[in-house]
Amino acid sequence: MTSSIITDIILDLPLDDIEKASLLSFFTDRDASKVEAVLSKITKDEIKTEYLRKYVKSNAGKHKSTESNGFNKKQKFVRNQKQKLCAIQDQQDNTIIQHDEDLAVLEKSVLYVRKSYKYLYNTLKENSAVGLRRFLITGTSGIGKSCFLIYILIQLLCEGVTVIFQPINDEYFCIEENLTISSGKYVDFMYQLNLPTTWYLADGIISPRLVLAKTVVALSPNGIATKEFQEFEKRHPIEYYMGPWALEELLTCREHVFPLVPKEIVTNLFHKAGGVPRYVLQNVEKRPDAKEMEIVEKEACKRIELAISETDDFDKIIKCFTENEGTYVEISNRIVHRIPDETHCDYHYEWASAYVFDRIQERLEEKAWVDCLHKIRIMRNPYEASARGFLFECYVIHLFRTGNQKFEVRKLRGEEKDQFRKPNAGFVRNLSDLLKYSGENIVIVPDKQNFGAVDLFVTPNCIFQVTVSEHHPIKQVELTKVITSMPVYISDQNAKIQLYFVVPDDILYMTNLNTKFTQLEIKILMKIGKS
Template sequence: LPPKKTRLDTNSLMDAIKEAGLTQKAVVDNKSDLSLLDYKERVSVLGFLGRPVDKTDTYDSLSTIAFALRNSSFQEMKILSTPPGSDTLFPVVDTKDIFVRQAYKDLYDEVSLKFQDSPMNMARKRVVVTGTSGIGKSAFLVYFTIRLLTTSSDDNPPIVIFQEKGGSKCYVYGRLSTLRYGDIEDFRPFLNLPETWYLVDSSPNPLLVRAKTIISVSPKTLYSEMNQYQEIDKRVPWRYYMAPWTLEELEQCRSGVEGFKVIPKNLMEELYGMIGGVPRYVLEKPMDVLNLNPSNTAGAKKSACARVWQAIDFVRAPLRMMQCFEGKESLEYSSRLLHRWPTDGHEGFHLEWASAYIANKIGESLQDVTWQQILEKLTGVNVGTAKGPMFELYVRHIFRKGGYEFQIKELQDGTDITFK
């Protein structure tokens, strides 16, 4: 018998096409053309590109979980879990479970609808998913990948390219059977196909290509000086602003995800009142401390609040407080203090204080010169999205300080009343 073909670690597309036995179909005038191949044939070529992925790699779990969920209803799903009895963790989040927000389901449906393959739909299929840091935008990409692999037809299996955070490395899925790893450039020919899915987890160098593209990114990165994100800002008009978590969502996650059950409910509620609806601080940080010592609630609270307290200290200086309101230069700090809540349709946002606790702490620490700057800003014309929290902060200040008079007009008879 002839020796069985082995899958090579190769970065040459022409070699991969040859190994897949598709040279006659996919090579024209000595140039490759993947568009001539059907979906299954593209997966065959993918199997000879990049490098194989070890079973211990967390990204391998997505295929395994997708296979196990083939007959499941994603609309009813509240928790995604790795296989029982295994030590496998989800990539990105490094937990054995993922709480499925309703926002994930809604956005999946919206993307699927807008990104349909149709001769009538000629728009660039791209979306930037952004919002307050630490609310699970990256976890959405994991959910999206699993659901896409689970629900896609075996006859038309999608190619899904998942670019990791912080670099150019990526994992590429073809059906449930093929998973390869390598540099994004190794798989660029697939990115030129409009049927390919390209998911970007806050990489510093996302590509603008023909593939259906979902870029998950924090406001800090989106509005950075990196040239590629300046292009993203200009050329990807669809923004989806994901909301911070409600207390109800946090409790469902705490009680449903095994790793978070170590956090007492009253501690979680206290942290929510101080920090707001960001699971990175309200759940993940205290979990890490309590897993080492379940009775160390003081340490868990300190760990959860550390970065918020750091941000409050940072903005005490007048100039920094105004930068916090105005945006880009201090987004690393301001995003811990001011949360982005989506407007109707999730294509815009308004700012709100992360919590009344934070607003009070900042109000207690600001100098007179800062209050004067805030008042001048409020009476100006270019206040922008910061007007609401800026006004709230100033009102808290004058009520706390006292000594002010306010003129109030009765709506029914127009009588003026002085309020002290």
């Protein structure tokens, strides 16, 4: 119970309801006699308020211990290396933060810092400075959102601000400006959580507290789909998407954080499971024996294979994008990755790997692919836009890789029409692999992580981009890299390169197709789906 005297004092102060509730909660089941004695001698409300705020701030959570967790190590780490950290935090080439003991949450003494961590942290700081205070960090499960929160925590502690960290359980850790640390329940830190200068970091919490502190929630799509999360989502947090890892990132992380994992296993798993460190690094760390490589890889990919086994028709695949039901979201997370744009504010879908797409194709009968095109045509909901483009791209690649297909071709300017016949197929992972295909009429399916401007090649001089949008700008920089790596261009820099935009039959024209290339390309439109 709260003393009636302190209750009356708090209720009489000119404070908003949230702060009154925080103060009342703080004094619940606490001895307030000394505070009451002091306040009885103060007449001005503003001085009473200032005294209460300072008292709560200095006493919150003092009775709690943190010896049983790794947060005291993080506090010691920051205290001992604060000057060093502050000196290097702005260096964009710094990718490793090292400590001599394991840190909380990570259970590692080394934190690998992705470039996206630095970009997102700076973005959060800029937006919070202009009054925005609720943020959601999401993306494919297992890509390191918790690690990003630890990175935020370290940076904020270097800046001398109060941070409340809430891990998955219902315990809160408060680290003050002077690096004192305490733990407790929500009621112990209600006051700090309702200060606009505090940062509240919620790791995997599906029902984060609605408070005045600057709030950053790291949560996978599985958690976002739950009913409990909807109360937070109604407050319209600013969403940012974290992307899968590139192979180079995984190999660097392996070198510094998971040195016992063989490099070959990392590479092999990346090309099966995609850029998810949970599958590629964490799941194989305890079994690094190269002699058991095949067994280790099979164990690490169990969840991927299970998800593939659940996708034997397009209805199930489409539900992965259009329904919030947990089963489909979980399947989608394993076989389809969310790839953010350069601002991390939007994303598009891609298969986790070429291996996953090949396995999906094996499971789907030809009738299912025909049915897929019909379903794509009727997907008009704005929330389905990204899924529509992704599925149409899958359909086009399937047509190019199977059967002897003919397509209608139209030049972007004028009414001249032609036909295009699908040739044989191959696969490349990087630009240098293009040199392997100097012959003619070979379809080349590129690794999407390394070919952002191309969905397909047909040798010697055809490039294909698949889209369901009338407004599809040409990616000049990436396209330049691709063209200058093509064997036909290397042998003749005046060679014509034909760029095809592959679109469904309901798109009659396209815009934003300006390019700096003159002799290098002819822009041609291909229509698919016309009956």
